[in-house]
Amino acid sequence: MTQLFLIGIGTGNPDHLTGEARRVMAEADLFLIPHKGDGKSDLADLRTQIIADLRDDAPIALFDMPVRDDSLPYLARVDAWHDEIAALWTATMAQYPAARKVALLVWGDPSLYDSTLRIAARLDPLPEVRVVAGITSIQALTAAHAIPLNTLNAPVTISTGRRLRDHGWPDGCETLVVMLDGDCTFQSLDGDAYDIWWGAYLGMPEQILDHGRLADASDRIVERRATARAAHGWIMDTYLLRKLPEK
Incomplete structure (x- = not known):
């Protein structure tokens, strides 16, 4: 066989x-x-x-x-x-x-x-x-940013850009890893309520990283992503969003 x-x-x-x-x-x-x-x-x-x-x-x-x-x-x-x-x-x-x-x-x-x-x-x-x-790209992302995947004793949700677009932020979720998101769906979220860690071409010489408060990083990531895709003809990227504690 x-x-x-x-x-x-x-x-x-x-x-x-x-x-x-x-x-x-x-x-x-x-x-x-x-x-x-x-x-x-x-x-x-x-x-x-x-x-x-x-x-x-x-x-x-x-x-x-x-x-x-x-x-x-x-x-x-x-x-x-x-x-x-x-x-x-x-x-x-x-x-x-x-x-x-x-x-x-x-x-x-x-x-x-x-x-x-x-x-x-x-x-x-x-x-x-x-x-x-x-x-996985998730491991490469957290290693590149030198961050833990989860907060202390907390779960992690892994999803897609399509589901974030169609269903919004998952109920009860603190940490969300989003894959397969060609539309930068994070732009639909309240930028002041989340931190983002983003990476493209993870582990490759072309690797690009960005992170920060979503309100500050969102436009920057969209622009960097578009520039990189135009330069290479393709892009593979992943990002992690963490919801901030409500004040």
């Missing part, structure tokens, strides 16, 4: 690779690398470089990522997109019938706001799926 290894590689820094990740990558028969289109080739290039730093004999199969159908409702759109990606994985692996250990490098960790595991479950025939844990 083919084994499919989903390897968390952190947020772009080769030093984020764990010893387990390095061992599995050294044993892989094939690496699948998605190409996400114009302006994002450096994401594929970075994956390729991480592999090349470990071994110079690695067989690599590139495949073009499909585009989501924006005419569909959100969940239906993502569901159909995952079907298309799974079909591409299957077709690509079929071109390498001798490969028994196939590896796919996943940004951050495959368990957190990532659909690689859901896509892998759609493969036919279904391989044995193994996960190698990686450093």
Whole structure:
């Protein structure tokens, strides 16, 4: 049976690779690398470089990522997109019938706001799926700012920009980590009621950080984010919001 290894590689820094990740990558028969289109080739290039730093004999199969159908409702759109990606994985692996250990490098960790595991479950025939844990963007964010994720004995909520936009600040929440927010939804909140810690390209040479009272930092982050996205053609960012005690 083919084994499919989903390897968390952190947020772009080769030093984020764990010893387990390095061992599995050294044993892989094939690496699948998605190409996400114009302006994002450096994401594929970075994956390729991480592999090349470990071994110079690695067989690599590139495949073009499909585009989501924006005419569909959100969940239906993502569901159909995952079907298309799974079909591409299957077709690509079929071109390498001798490969028994196939590896796919996943940004951050495959368990957190990532659909690689859901896509892998759609493969036919279904391989044995193994996960190698990686450093998440949340860990990279709190480390970069040198802050704890939670306050003393308090919980943390992890959500998306879409949910913050549609449902507002979660009831009873003190600390909220927001991922996948291309619209800078923090602008909809009361700027005097929250502190924000924001980071883009975490762990990479291009890393950008900002933090402060939301009222002071909001416009600054929006501007810096737009400038960086225009310069690179893509952006990956995450932020943590902490609600201030009511006076």
